[in-house]
Amino acid sequence: MAIRIIVHEPDPVLHEVAKEVTKFNANLHKLLDDMADTMYHAEGVGLAAPQIGILKRVIVVDVGDDNGLIEMVNPEMVEKEGEQLGPEGCLSIPGLNGDVRRYKKIHVKGFDRHGKPVEMTATDFLARAFQHEIDHLNGVLFTSIAESVYEIPRQEKE
Numbered sequence: 306m307a308i309r310i311i312v313h314e315p316d317p318v319l320h321e322v323a324k325e326v327t328k329f330n331a332n333l334h335k336l337l338d339d340m341a342d343t344m345y346h347a348e349g350v351g352l353a354a355p356q357i358g359i360l361k362r363v364i365v366v367d368v369g370d371d372n373g374l375i376e377m378v379n380p381e382m383v384e385k386e387g388e389q390l391g392p393e394g395c396l397s398i399p400g401l402n403g404d405v406r407r408y409k410k411i412h413v414k415g416f417d418r419h420g421k422p423v424e425m426t427a428t429d430f431l432a433r434a435f436q437h438e439i440d441h442l443n444g445v446l447f448t449s450i451a452e453s454v455y456e457i458p459r460q461e462k463e
Contacts, residue, residue: 403451
């Protein structure tokens, strides 16, 4: 397992559509392990493979709830309902946040690291995190859909 370098805007890879994963093998397992390590090291709640320069439809999410780490390959939203407006940030766009309108509840289908079908329903913050990461797989950044974008004040080191 390794910590990968997170790609920052305006790198073109962040604006490309990721390709579907067709091989569920040791390379995919290493990618997922590295993505989780990278996300935790950066203190994020989600990471999509394009954010580390890999154009594959792979995401990891951990919003700190009882679900823990969620890995999903080739994720897709199959149901969506409600609406929420809230703040988002992105490891690939440090220093900026934005208010983004998202679905409040979604149902997501995809595959685990072994190619077994998985699905889950997500609400509130977890739903927001899934939508944000799936957007990355489609080359969409939160800054392009935010109702407002603003700088985050730098924290003083103690």
